Amino acid sequence: xxxxxxxxxxxxxxxxxxxxxxxxxxxxxxxxxxxxxxxxxxxxxxxxxxxxxxxxxxxxxxxxxxxxxxxxxxxxxxxxxxxxxxxxxxxxxxxxxxxxxxxxxxxxxxxxxxxxxxxxxxxxxxxxxxxxxxxxxxxxxxxxxxxxxxxxxxxxxxxxxxxxxxxxxxxxxxxxxxxxxxxxxxxxxxxxxxxxxxxxxxxxxxxxxxxxxxxxxxxxxxxxxxxxxxxxxxxxxxxxxxxxxxxxxx
Amino acid sequence: xxxxxxxxxxxxxxxxxxxxxxxxxxxxxxxxxxxxxxxxxxxxxxxxxxxxxxxxxxxxxxxxxxxxxxxxxxxxxxxxxxxxxxxxxxxxxxxxxxxxxxxxxxxxxxxxxxxxxxxxxxxxxxxxxxxxxxxxxxxxxxxxxxxxxxxxxxxxxxxxxxxxxxxxxxxxxxxxxxxxxxxxxxxxxxxxxxxxxxxxxxxxxxxxxxxxxxxxxxxxxxxxxxxxxxxxxxxxxxxxxxxxxxxxxxxxxxxxxxxxxx
Numbered sequence: 001x002x003x004x005x006x007x008x009x010x011x012x013x014x015x016x017x018x019x020x021x022x023x024x025x026x027x028x029x030x031x032x033x034x035x036x037x038x039x040x041x042x043x044x045x046x047x048x049x050x051x052x053x054x055x056x057x058x059x060x061x062x063x064x065x066x067x068x069x070x071x072x073x074x075x076x077x078x079x080x081x082x083x084x085x086x087x088x089x090x091x092x093x094x095x096x097x098x099x100x101x102x103x104x105x106x107x108x109x110x111x112x113x114x115x116x117x118x119x120x121x122x123x124x125x126x127x128x129x130x131x132x133x134x135x136x137x138x139x140x141x142x143x144x145x146x147x148x149x150x151x152x153x154x155x156x157x158x159x160x161x162x163x164x165x166x167x168x169x170x171x172x173x174x175x176x177x178x179x180x181x182x183x184x185x186x187x188x189x190x191x192x193x194x195x196x197x198x199x200x201x202x203x204x205x206x207x208x209x210x211x212x213x214x215x216x217x218x219x220x221x222x223x224x225x226x227x228x229x230x231x232x233x234x235x236x237x238x239x240x241x242x243x244x245x246x247x248x249x250x
Numbered sequence: 251x252x253x254x255x256x257x258x259x260x261x262x263x264x265x266x267x268x269x270x271x272x273x274x275x276x277x278x279x280x281x282x283x284x285x286x287x288x289x290x291x292x293x294x295x296x297x298x299x300x301x302x303x304x305x306x307x308x309x310x311x312x313x314x315x316x317x318x319x320x321x322x323x324x325x326x327x328x329x330x331x332x333x334x335x336x337x338x339x340x341x342x343x344x345x346x347x348x349x350x351x352x353x354x355x356x357x358x359x360x361x362x363x364x365x366x367x368x369x370x371x372x373x374x375x376x377x378x379x380x381x382x383x384x385x386x387x388x389x390x391x392x393x394x395x396x397x398x399x400x401x402x403x404x405x406x407x408x409x410x411x412x413x414x415x416x417x418x419x420x421x422x423x424x425x426x427x428x429x430x431x432x433x434x435x436x437x438x439x440x441x442x443x444x445x446x447x448x449x450x451x452x453x454x455x456x457x458x459x460x461x462x463x464x465x466x467x468x469x470x471x472x473x474x475x476x477x478x479x480x481x482x483x484x485x486x487x488x489x490x491x492x493x494x495x496x497x498x499x500x501x502x503x504x505x506x507x508x509x510x511x512x
Contacts, residue, residue, distance in 0.1 A: 012506060046509050049344045053503045071252075071346040079344045085337040087262070089269040098265070101258035102345045128269070144341065 001063070002027045002152060002184045003048065008057035010043050010208075017043045019208035020057070027151075028182040030174075032195040034233070035205035036241045041188045044205070045154050048186070049079055061152065075103065080145035081156035082138045088130030092121065092140050095129055096147065103148035115143040118173060120166070134161035142170060146177075153177075153185045159194060171198060192233035202233070206240050251354065255347050259355025263329055267363060270332075276325065281317040281367035282374055288313045289379040307467045310381040312436045312460055315390070318368045319397040319456060320427045325360040326405025327412065327423035334417060340509055349499060357402060364398070389466040393459035396480035400455040401427075403484065403491040410491075410498040413507065435460050455480040455487070 003025035010018040018040040025031050033041045046052040048059055050070055059066040061073045086095040093112060100108030116122040119139040124132060129140065138161045145153060158174075159167040171194065177183045189195050195202065195216070202219045204212045212222040216231030223236045267273045292306040333339050342352070375381040383390070408422050433447060434456035443451055451457045462476035502508050 010506075017506075042509075043506070046506070051340060051343060051503065051508050052506045053500070055504075071348065074344070074346040079340075081340070084340040086341065087266060087332065087336040087338055090262075090265045094261075094265045094269075098258050098262045099341075099345070101261055102255055102347060104252075104254040 001025065002029075002061065003186065004058075004060040004063075005044070005048070006058045006060070008044065008047060008059065009055045010040075010047060010052060011055045016208050018047070018054075021205070021208070021210055022057075023203050023210060023213060025184060025186060027184055028178065029201060030178055030185040030187060030199050032199035032202045033186060033188045033205065034192075034195060034202055034237070036237070036244060038207075039205040040208040041205055042156060043208075045079070045156055045186070045188065048154060050074070075148065076150060077152035077154065078145040078148055078150040079154040079156070080138075080141035080158060082134065082141060082158070082160045083156070084141070085137065086129045086140065086144075089128055091126050091128055092116070092132070093125045095140065096143055099144045099147050105147060111147065112143070115146055118146075119143055119170070135163060135166060138162055139166070139170075142173075149181070151183060153183055155185060155187045157189050158187070159189065159191065167194070174198070190237075192237055196231050196233055204236070204240070206244060211240070251348065251351050252346075255345075255351045256355045256358070259347070259352050260358050263332070263356060263359040266332055267359070273328075273363075276321070276328070277363045277367050278370050281314075281321065281371040284313055284317055285310065285371040285374050286378070289375060289381075292379065304467055306379070307381055308464055309437060310375045310379060311383060311386070311390075311463055311467055314368060314371050314375060314383055315394065315397060315459065315463060316431070316434075316436045317371055318364050318394060319401050319459075321367050322360055322364040322398050322401035323404045323408075323427045324423055325363055326356060326402060327408040327420075329356045329360065330409045330412060331417070331420055331423060334412070343508060349495075353406070360405075361398070386466055389472045390463060392472070392477045393462045393480070396455050396477065396484055397459045399484040399488060400480075403487040406491040406495050410495040413502045414498050416507070416510075430454060430456060433457070439464065452479075453483060455483045458483070 001024045005021060005023050008018055008021045009016070021040070021044060033044065035041050043052060047054050048061070050066055062076065064073060066073055096112045097108060100111060105111050113122065116125050119142055121136055121139050121143070124136055129137065132140065138158070142158060145155070159170055162170060174185060175198065178185060187195070187199060199216065201214060202216055203210055204219050204223065212219045214222065216233055217228065220228050220231045220233065220236050224232070224239060267277065288309060292309050296306055333342060372383045375383060404426060408426055411419055411422065433451045434454055435443065435451055440448060440451055440457060440461055458476040458480035462473040462480070465471070465473045465476070
């Protein structure tokens with residue numbers, strides 16, 4: 001297994017953000033981590049990255065416990081989220097150079113130009129990061145995420161600020177990476193159609209717990225408790241969110 | 251520790267220093283302004299009859315060294331604040347970068363920045379006020395080392411506090427050194443402090459550096475005693491700073507503050 005999450009729990013005081021979560025991700029899989037806001041997806045991703053320490057449980061990546069092998073593991077993985085940023089006064093090129101050095105990339109200039117071209121931001125490379133649009137900053141984050149040619153990629157809503165055409169282009173790149181290099185991807189998104197298209201398997205979370213996992217059709221059938229021929233993750237999402245709202249109102 | 255990750259941190263802060271006018275001002279403007287103001291003041295004092303010989307050198311030397319201490323302490327904390335203000339922390343600490351690699355890179359950049367400011371101030375003191383610090387540098391270097399070690403320990407503690415209490419206490423980055431200035435005997439000897447404050451002042455490595463500097467300028471030679479005391483105190487404060495920072499960093503990870511600081 002590439003990722004093994006074993007009884008992972010995170011408590012902030014009395015609030016349980018992630019509650020006894022266990023799952024595994026196989027090499028080369030694209031797995032979607034879904035759920036309404038506050039389900040515990042981002043906290044889980046942050047624990048996988050070591051940014052938040054778990055209250056209980058263990059994270060193993062590439063077969064090794066994260067805490068004991070943090071640097072070795074993080075050298076082979078990467079992460080991006082449109083909600084984190086880069087220093088605004090530095091140009092796109094300078095920001096990417098910093099991360100190229102961080103990952104000890106050979107021929108960093110060539111790599112940066114190659115990635116900028118891949119994501120269509122080569123013309124912005126000399127611009128300060130602060131002057132970019134949201135869609136452009138998302139693409140800089142994706143360039144950073146592919147800088148070290150990671151075996152494992154954690155993507156938190158990678159297409160959130162992208163227009164449909166660029167989002168489709170980005171999804172194409174990610175699918176090609178998975179196909180050609182066997183990159184494993186753990187993916188969160190609120191775009192259910194995108195998740196159905198991209199992910200081999202879904203882990204659906206609510207209130208910090210996993211409520212269903214499997215292929216999109218299996219998750220649809222489990223949560224809606226109906227026989228379906230086609231996945232309907234949008235309906236599943238609305239169903240879970242409504243159930244949650246009802247519980248909170250009660 | 252991996253060299254390339256330390257270099258990446260150095261690159262990040264060098265780019266920032268080049269592109270950010272605030273950092274350029276911090277580096278050169280304040281040390282130069284300080285030496286100009288104090289230089290005029292010493293010229294004024296020099297015209298009086300009560301001025302002791304060497305007083306001008308004491309004051310200008312002290313201002314240059316205090317500038318070094320203040321700049322180094324401030325830049326350690328501001329370097330980290332730059333990551334907070336730019337919401338770059340998650341990007342940095344989701345790479346294999348360790349806290350010690352990050353701190354080492356930051357120290358390297360800040361040594362260069364503080365040295366640049368000190369050199370600019372020293373050149374102005376030499377050109378405008380005929381105070382030449384450069385021949386004294388070999389005897390001053392151990393005291394400067396002690397000042398920088400203490401500034402580093404303070405910078406680490408303040409950075410730790412910012413981890414825990416976020417930008418609410420960012421003012422400490424600029425103000426904390428000022429709190430220590432009256433007790434550090436920068437412009438006056440230790441014995442001129444009220445006797446109740448002298449033991450407290452004695453516990454500050456800064457006091458020993460300025461006492462040692464005055465002894466050198468007065469022609470008394472290098473003071474092993476003041477250097478040794480300063481170094482021993484620094485060792486104690488440095489160990490405390492590292493233990494405190496590790497504890498507070500783990501506490502910040504546990505509370506999820508590292509991602510909420512964004």
